[in-house]
Amino acid sequence: MRHSASSKLRPVLIAVGIIIVIAFVAIGLIIRQAQARYQSTIYTGNSSTKIDTTKPLSILLLGVDTGADGRIDKGNSDTIMVVTINPQTKKTLITSIPRDSLAEMVGDQDTNVQKLNAAYSIGG
Incomplete structure (x- = not known):
């Protein structure tokens, strides 16, 4: 049985898709953590309260x-x-x-x- 070029490319595309999803999730978690860290701080000049x-x-x-x-x-x-x-x-x-x-x-x-x-x- 012969494998076409598209059937060989499919696992690569799936792997790239998974990597992109993981990157977006990681970026989202980093942003959420930064928001939580700075949510309770008000900056006034050089000091914070x-x-x-x-x-x-x-x-x-x-x-x-x-x-x-x-x-x-x-x-x-x-x-x-x-x-x-x-x-x-x-x-x-x-x-x-x-x-x-x-x-x-x-x-x-x-x-x-x-x-x-x-x-x-x-x-x-």
């Missing part, structure tokens, strides 16, 4: 006026949002805080009530 990924995490987002018209002070935070990520419920909540809400500012004065969006320019 570990966070507990089992507890909710809240982040304050401020959209600060940059003063593009030549202003030299810090400016006000025109957008104020709090993002809360809850890993237990696998939900994220975004709360927008009205910029004109009144709040007492901590400072030298006994009572210093101003709009909330001024807090950034007062205290950074």
